[in-house]
Amino acid sequence: MSHAPVLLAEAMDSLALRDGGVFVDATFGGGGYSREMLARADCRVIAFDRDPDAIARGAELTQSAKGKFTLHQGRFGDLSLDEPVDGVVFDLGVSSFQLDEAERGFSFQADADLDMRMEKEGPSAADAVNGLSEVALADLIYRYGEDDESRRIARAIVQARAAAPITRTLAFAKLVEDSVGGRRGARTHPATKTFQALRLLVNDELGELARGLSAAERALKPGGRLVVVSFHSLEDRMVKLFLTARADAQGRGSRYAPDLPPERAPSFALERKRATAPSDEETARNPRARSASLRWAVRTEAPAWDELEPPSLAPKAEAEWAKLS
Ligand SMILES: C[S@@+](CC[C@H](N)C(=O)[O-])C[C@H]1O[C@@H](n2cnc3c(N)ncnc32)[C@H](O)[C@@H]1O
Numbered sequence: 001m002s003h004a005p006v007l008l009a010e011a012m013d014s015l016a017l018r019d020g021g022v023f024v025d026a027t028f029g030g031g032g033y034s035r036e037m038l039a040r041a042d043c044r045v046i047a048f049d050r051d052p053d054a055i056a057r058g059a060e061l062t063q064s065a066k067g068k069f070t071l072h073q074g075r076f077g078d079l080s081l082d083e084p085v086d087g088v089v090f091d092l093g094v095s096s097f098q099l100d101e102a103e104r105g106f107s108f109q110a111d112a113d114l115d116m117r118m119e120k121e122g123p124s125a126a127d128a129v130n131g132l133s134e135v136a137l138a139d140l141i142y143r144y145g146e147d148d149e150s151r152r153i154a155r156a157i158v159q160a161r162a163a164a165p166i167t168r169t170l171a172f173a174k175l176v177e178d179s180v181g182g183r184r185g186a187r188t189h190p191a192t193k194t195f196q197a198l199r200l201l202v203n204d205e206l207g208e209l210a211r212g213l214s215a216a217e218r219a220l221k222p223g224g225r226l227v228v229v230s231f232h233s234l235e236d237r238m239v240k241l242f243l244t245a246r247a248d249a250q251g252r253g254s255r256y257a258p259d260l261p262p263e264r265a266p267s268f269a270l271e272r273k274r275a276t277a278p279s280d281e282e283t284a285r286n287p288r289a290r291s292a293s294l295r296w297a298v299r300t301e302a303p304a305w306d307e308l309e310p311p312s313l314a315p316k317a318e319a320e321w322a323k324l325s
Helices: 008-015 032-040 052-057 059-064 096-100 125-131 134-143 150-163 169-179 192-202 205-219 233-248 252-256 280-285 315-324
Strands: 022-025 044-049 069-073 085-091 220-230 293-299
Touching: 008 032, 008 085, 008 220, 008 293, 022 032, 032 044, 032 059, 032 069, 032 085, 052 059, 052 069, 052 096, 059 069, 085 205, 125 150, 125 192, 125 315, 134 150, 134 192, 134 315, 150 169, 192 205, 192 315, 205 220, 205 233, 220 233, 233 293
Parallel strands: 022 044, 022 085, 044 069, 085 220
Antiparallel strands: 220 293
């Protein structure tokens, strides 16, 4: 089992690695990015992952990198560093390790408990499926899964769980498939979006991203690079809005709007406005890269802005989930 890092060369180029620099890998996963950072420059890497299994996998690199590499278990939303850094990279979502280990319950390729907890703690996807109201489930699947069939799926879930709790990945995927009338020739499984919605909720992935982007903004030195690889439109949209808002005020600080408070001076410079997508060759080699999108920006000297508010996309589901958590 392994994880093929996505957009690896592009992420490394965007980080502008340099000898003597200090860089953060906010999502260690299988360590593909961290290893490449250490191979490309005589730098130090501080890495994080919230998944205890990823931390265990990193022990060997901690040893072999001889003081150049440290790995911490924790959420990047809580990122707080003792020193300003030259770059922070996020490679969002789940690793192939998490997807391929059936018992983690992220995938419907194999039968397992409906789990999906990156930290292996707290309420699971099964708790959401069995505990949220029909209206909250529909809200969740529509907003986080961007699935137009959300109401039908939510109704089917509520009917099925009245007979017995829903606990297994395959049975749940089949329930979703049947609720929308089967595959109907679709390229992706009809449960894909529902699984995505549950994963985002269970791990508060959008809240984490909002807090993580702001934490990186505070941690970066002037001239430091923020690099984010995202895998679906909700994430990419948040990164794009975060960077364009913080770069857009460019020049306004003095000439155009002298009254603008200093904390609103642009905290990032966006040298490339468009996202970078993987090459055809990479998507052919690694289907997981298909939806990837990379954005990067350079930190300016201006103070960090107020922390980004996590979007409340599915308020009913979020409120009910908070009570279950
Ligand atoms: C796509 S993988 C990273 C793969 C890595 N770049 C590599 O090359 O092996 C994403 C990793 O981020 C971790 N992760 C997701 N959200 C996180 C968060 N809020 N804080 C810390 N780690 C997180 C996951 O547990 C997973 O291991």
